[in-house]
Amino acid sequence: MLALPRPVPASSYRPDIDGLRAVAVLAVIAYHIGVPGLAGGFVGVDIFFVISGYLISGLLQQELLQHGKVRFAAFFARRIRRLGPALLLVTLCTLLAGYVLLLPDAANSLGREARAVVTLSANHHFLSHAFDYFNAATDLKPLLHTWSLAVEEQYYLVWPLLMMAAWRWGQGSLRVVRGTLAAVLLGSFLLCLYLSWHNLPQAFYLMPTRAWEFAAGGLLALAPATRWRSEGALALLLGLAGAALTFGCILLFDERRMVFPGWIASLPVLGALLLIVAGELSPRNVVSRLLASPLLTALGLLSYSWYLWHQPLLALGRSYGVGERELTRDLLLGGGLSLLLAWLTYCLLEQPIRQRRPAPFALDKSTLWAGLAMSLAVWLAGTVDMYLPARHPWPGQQRILQLKADGPQTPPGCGMARDGTPLASAASCRIGSAMAPLRLLAWGDSHSDxxxxxxxxxxxxxxxAMLRRVYHGCPPLPDAVPVGEGKVRSWCLNHSRAVWQEVEQLAGKGLNGVLMNVRWNGYTALPVPGSLAITGLAAVDAQGRPQLSGPLLAGSGMLDRPHSLQVLHASLDKLAGELGRLRLKLVLLAPEPEFRLSVPECIVRRGAAACNISRQQVEAQRRDIMAILRQVAATHRNVRLWDAIDRFCDAGSCFASDGELVRYQDQNHLSASMARTLAGDFAASFVWASQR
Incomplete structure (x- = not known):
């Protein structure tokens, strides 16, 4: 492996930069695997952006100096030869494996991810469907890592045009080009700072908020050539400073306690810049020599393929492992197997295409057509993966699909508007007896469903009859709003306030009570099984503005657990009082047990006994919520609390199944069969709420 062929002539080869690539890819892969002590490994992507900006801007500068223009066909043909074949191979293999290993819904999502990859929009796709890069659900997205490739290619669709325009406007002056790049850096960095405090996922995923990292490397590449002198002492000093910054970020950063990217992303960017400068000043300094060691340069040459292979292997392995991280398995898949596949891909695919130029890649024009053909092939394969598993699932998944299909039948036409409003018509959201009088409102999130x-x-x-008013991921609180994944869920507040207005109208028309089953822990800054992210709860003023200071970082500041519980108590207590004023009753359903693993997959793949959890763990998890619910029920005469915990647990354990009856569809949503068995227990509370 140490004798890998180099992609460029020896005279222009910078082994220390390949060594820096190795550091970056090792950091990212270790972070995704979950290696202890490397919580900041995600900054490897920022290092990649700097390196890319430095190298590509340097190549574009050479074109301007030699040809007076950027040869766009040649530029994009080089990008296709460099990135396309390996990306095609990995994506097609991932789609094939996804059909075998993933359930149809997950395979459908994977197909959509693949289509986003080849349309260079993966970052926008994951912004819409994954939200926070750092939440647990992203562990199961095989193509999540392609967001960074999309950002890079979007930048290089724009930057060559800007660079050539600046060159021509400045009549061949590199000073104007540098000024343009400096403006890009400043504008992008300011936008990054703003969105990091107002919409963190956008700051993380979008190209305009990441362009400053490429621009930083580009400015270094375009700096006047006379700046460099072979000063060993200075090179060593800069190299040591760069290494301290880079490795300090990898070791000490923790996304749970910081706003990232934000200003703090400038630290790994600066570290990468200093390491590149040190190697330029004097390749003989000890830091650059270490980076240029044979092992690191070999890993650097494999970094692109290794980066491509590791996430699909990790995500598919975890999906089949019931969504759980397991360090030994993840090291074997994301570390060992993915490195072997990267070596094979580099030697048998990447280098032969770049060096030997087979017929489809021989000319720039034919390469562009080959790139289009590869994109079309992946797009079609992604489309097949979206629909084939649902119609013809892999045989080994039938039992799991049968169990997961045991869910509630929601009224047709009773959907959830994107912005929370307008509410679906009351006629389309009724359940119970068709022509019977409306007596109850079922109000809550997916647990109400x-x-x-x-x-x-x-x-x-x-x-x-009952009226269903449900919005998944939203608590029924008109005076509080959940904040998570770096943004305010304003649609939740819109929905809750619209429902409250409807309640005031229905109170005098026969409505007698409200039933609330809500996953309260999902909104009070507590990581719980199956959560997409940590979400806090903020109080709002009369205009619906959240009463917050500081960044929108759930789990810290005013969005930490104590504050969120305090907001929940105050808002729920106020709502109970307002319902009492309208002479409406309220039944609060206590939280059911939540399981560590998705129950259907766990039962089929591990056996029912492996899926149970201790009652002590369940009680600890819901203790704070139960205290609030009991206080609200004790304070208001129109409120009752109903708790079915003894139907799920004995004194020691809570059970995922009861003989043939599987109680859950996933980690925390009851199966329809289980819900129906609770009707007898709940009947007294139901009758109480439905009558005056």
Whole structure:
């Protein structure tokens, strides 16, 4: 492996930069694997951006000096030869493996990810569908890492045009080009700072907020050539400073306690710049010599393929492992197997295409057509993966799919508007007896939906109708708003306030009570099984503005656990009082147990006994919420608390199944069969709430 062929002539080769690539890829892969002590490994992507900006801007400068223009066909043909074949191979293999290993919904998502990859929009796709890069759900997204490739290619669709325009406007002056790049750096950095405090996912994923990192490397490449002198002492000093910054960030950064990217992203960027400068000043300094060691340069040459292979292997392995991280398995897949595949890809695919130029890649024009053909092939394969598994699932998944299909039947036409409003028509959201009077409101999040089979059975037996007002991921609180994944969920507040206005209108028209089953822990800054992210709860003023100071970082500051619980208590207590003023009753359903693993997959792949959890763990997890619910129920005469915990647990354990009855669809949503069995226990509370 140490004798890998180099992609450029020896005279212009910088082994220390390949060594820096190795540091970056090792940091990222270790972070994704979950190697202890390397919590800041995600900054490897920032280092890659700096290196890319330095190298590509240097190549574009050479073109301007030699030809007076940027040869766009040649530029993009080089990018296709460099990136396309390996990306095609990895993506097609991932789609094929996804069909075998993933459930249809996950395979559908993977197909959409693949289509976003080849349209250079993966960062926008994951911004819309993954939100926070740092949440646990991203562990299961095989193509998540391609967001950085999309950012890079989007930048290089724009930067050559800007560079040539500046060159011509300045009549061949590199000073104007440098000024343009400096303006890009400043504008992008300011936008990054702003969005890091106002919409963190956008700051992380979008090209305009990351362009300053490429621009920093580009400015270094375009700096006047006379700046460099062979000063060993200065090179060593800069190299040591760069190494301290780079490795300090990898070792000490922790996304749970910082706003990233923000200003703090400038530290790994500066570290990478200093290491590149040190190697330029004097390649003989000890830091640059270490980076240029045979092992690191070999890993640097493999870095692109290694980066491509590691995330699909990790995500697919974790998906099959019921969504769980397991260090030994992840090291073997994301470290060992992905490195072997990277070496094979580099030697058998990447280098032969770049060096020997087979027919489709022989000329720039034919390479562009080959790139289009590769993109079309992946797009079509992604489309197949979106639909084939749902119609013809892999045979070994039938039992899991059967269990997961045991869910509530929601009223057709009773959907959730993107902005929370307008509410679906009341007629399309009724359950129970078709022509019966409306007596109850089921108001909450997805946990209200998993109680629908129980509500439906009781409503029909009592001869009444209910109104479903549910928005997944949103608590039914008109005076509080969840904040998570770096942004305010304003749609939740819009929905809750619209429902409250409807409640005030219905109070005098026969509505007697409200039933609330809500996953309160999901909004009070507590990491719980199956959560997409940590989400805090903020109070709002009369205009709906969140009462916050500081960044939108759930789990810290005013969005930490104590503050979120305080906001929950105050808002729920106020809502209970307002319902009492309207002479409406409120039944609060206590939180059901939540499981560490998705129950259907766990039962099929590990056996039911491996899926159970201790009652002590469940009680500890819901202790704070139960204290609030009990206080609200004790304070207001119109409120009752119903707790079914003894139907799930004995004194020692809480059970994922009861013989043939599997109780959950995933980690925390009840199966419809289980919900229906609770109807007898809940009947007294249901009748109490439905009557005056």
């Amino acid at each position: 998993h109680s629908l089979p129980m509500y439906q059975a009781l409503a029909q037996s009592q001869g009444i």
